[in-house]
Amino acid sequence: MIHEIALTIKPTMKCNMRCKHCFNGNDLNKSDIIKLQDVYHFIESACKEYEDIKVTFHGGEPTLAGNDFYKKVFKFQEQMTDKYDVKFSNNFTTNALLLDDELIDLLIKNNTLINISFDGPYNSVLRQHSNLVYEKICKVKGKGGKVRAFCTISKGSYTHLLDIYNWFNDRQIDFKILPIEPRGYAAIDRELLMDTKQFIKVLSKAYRYWITDKECQIRFYTFEEFAALRRETQFKPFWFKREIALNPDGKIYPFGRPNDIQFCLGKPSDTFSLNKCFESAEYKRMLDILSRLREKYCMDCQSSQVCNGVCICMSYMYVQQDDLLQYSCNQSKSIFSMVLGINDEIMGDFKMGNTEKYNNIIKRKFTEK
Numbered sequence: 001m002i003h004e005i006a007l008t009i010k011p012t013m014k015c016n017m018r019c020k021h022c023f024n025g026n027d028l029n030k031s032d033i034i035k036l037q038d039v040y041h042f043i044e045s046a047c048k049e050y051e052d053i054k055v056t057f058h059g060g061e062p063t064l065a066g067n068d069f070y071k072k073v074f075k076f077q078e079q080m081t082d083k084y085d086v087k088f089s090n091n092f093t094t095n096a097l098l099l100d101d102e103l104i105d106l107l108i109k110n111n112t113l114i115n116i117s118f119d120g121p122y123n124s125v126l127r128q129h130s131n132l133v134y135e136k137i138c139k140v141k142g143k144g145g146k147v148r149a150f151c152t153i154s155k156g157s158y159t160h161l162l163d164i165y166n167w168f169n170d171r172q173i174d175f176k177i178l179p180i181e182p183r184g185y186a187a188i189d190r191e192l193l194m195d196t197k198q199f200i201k202v203l204s205k206a207y208r209y210w211i212t213d214k215e216c217q218i219r220f221y222t223f224e225e226f227a228a229l230r231r232e233t234q235f236k237p238f239w240f241k242r243e244i245a246l247n248p249d250g251k252i253y254p255f256g257r258p259n260d261i262q263f264c265l266g267k268p269s270d271t272f273s274l275n276k277c278f279e280s281a282e283y284k285r286m287l288d289i290l291s292r293l294r295e296k297y298c299m300d301c302q303s304s305q306v307c308n309g310v311c312i313c314m315s316y317m318y319v320q321q322d323d324l325l326q327y328s329c330n331q332s333k334s335i336f337s338m339v340l341g342i343n344d345e346i347m348g349d350f351k352m353g354n355t356e357k358y359n360n361i362i363k364r365k366f367t368e369k
C-alpha cells in the first residue's frame with residue numbers, strides 16, 4: 001500500500017465567471033459534464049492502492065455540477081472509507097457565485113478546505129462580483145468552515161502586495177497568492193503580466209515584513225512555504241507520481257490543474273489501476289520529455305536542488321512549451337534565490353540567539369527539526 005495520492009476531479013470546464021486572465025481560456029466553452037460512474041471508478045481505484053487520498057474539485061467551475069453531484073460523491077467516499085479503511089481529505093476550488101447554504105454545509109460536514117478565488121482589495125482588476133464573493137467568504141467563516149482565498153496577483157495589483165496581506169490579515173482571512181502565468185487568456189493579453197524583477201522586489205519586501213509581523217493572525221500559505229525552504233532540501237521531493245486528474249471527458253491525465261491533455265493515461269473502470277497509469281508508456285514518454293527539459297534548464301541552476309523542476313508557485317513543470325517554461329523557470333529561480341538568502345539570514349540570527357524580532361511561525365519553522 002502506498003501512502004498518499006492527490007486526485008484532481010474536474011466535473012466541468014464550463015464557467016459562470018469571465019476572469020480576464022483564465023488559464024483555461026477557450027476551453028471554458030466546452031459543455032461536457034463528467035459522468036458520476038467515472039468519478040466512482042477513479043476514486044475506488046485510488047482506494048485500492050493508496051491510504052491517504054486528497055481530492056481537489058476544480059474546473060471550470062465545480063459548483064456547476066450541482067449540489068446533488070457532491071451529495072453523491074461524498075456519500076461514495078463514506079462507503080469507500082468503510083470498505084478500504086482509507087482517509088480522504090477534500091479541497092474545493094470555486095469562484096463561490098453558486099456556493100449556497102446547502103453546499104457550504106455539505107462541504108463543511110465533509111471537512112473540506114474551500115478555496116475561494118478572490119483577490120482582496122484588487123478583486124475587480126481581473127474578476128467580477130467582488131461584494132458577493134466577499135460575502136460568501138464571510139458566510140463560510142461564520143459557519144465555522146475552513147476557507148482560504150486564492151488571490152491571483154497581476155500587473156494591476158502586485159505592487160500592492162503588502163496592502164493585500166494587511167487587508168486579508170485585518171479581516172482574518174487565510175490566503176495564498178497565485179502569481180499570474182502567461183497561459184490561456186493571460187498569454188493573449190500580456191498587459192496583465194508582471195515585471196519579474198519588480199515582482200521579486202515587492203515579494204521580498206512583503207516577506208521581510210511578514211517574518212517579523214507579530215500581528216499576523218492568519219495563514220499566509222505562500223510565505224509559510226517560503227519559510228520552509230532550505231538550500232539542501234528539495235521543495236517537493238515526491239511530486240511526480242502523486243498527482244493525477246480526471247477531466248470532464250472521463251479520461252485521466254497527469255498532474256492536477258491545469259493538466260496536459262496530450263498525455264492521456266486511460267479511462268477509469270472497475271479494473272483500472274492508478275499505479276499502472278504511472279507505469280504506462282504514455283507516462284514514461286512524458287517523464288522522458290521532462291527529464292530532457294530538466295537537463296536543459298536545471299543543470300546550471302543554483303536552485304535546482306531545491307526545486308528539481310517544480311516551480312514554487314505553480315508546483316509543476318510545463319511540458320513542451322518553451323516560452324512558458326522559461327518564464328516560470330526564471331521567476332521561480334529568482335524567488336528561490338531571494339527566499340533562500342533571507343532564510344540564511346534568519347538561520348544566522350537563530351544561531352546567535354537573536355530570535356526576538358520574529359513572528360511565531362518563523363520561530364517554529366526555524367527551530368523544528
Ligand SMILES: C[S@@+](CC[C@H](N)C(=O)[O-])C[C@H]1O[C@@H](n2cnc3c(N)ncnc32)[C@H](O)[C@@H]1O
Nearest residue numbers: 022023060061093094095117150152180181186
Ligand atoms: C482556473 S480557476 C478554476 C476553479 C474555479 N472556477 C475558481 O474560480 O476558483 C482556479 C484558480 O486559477 C487561477 N488562475 C486562472 N488563470 C490563471 C493564470 N493565468 N495565472 C495564475 N492563476 C490563474 C484563478 O484566478 C483561480 O483562482
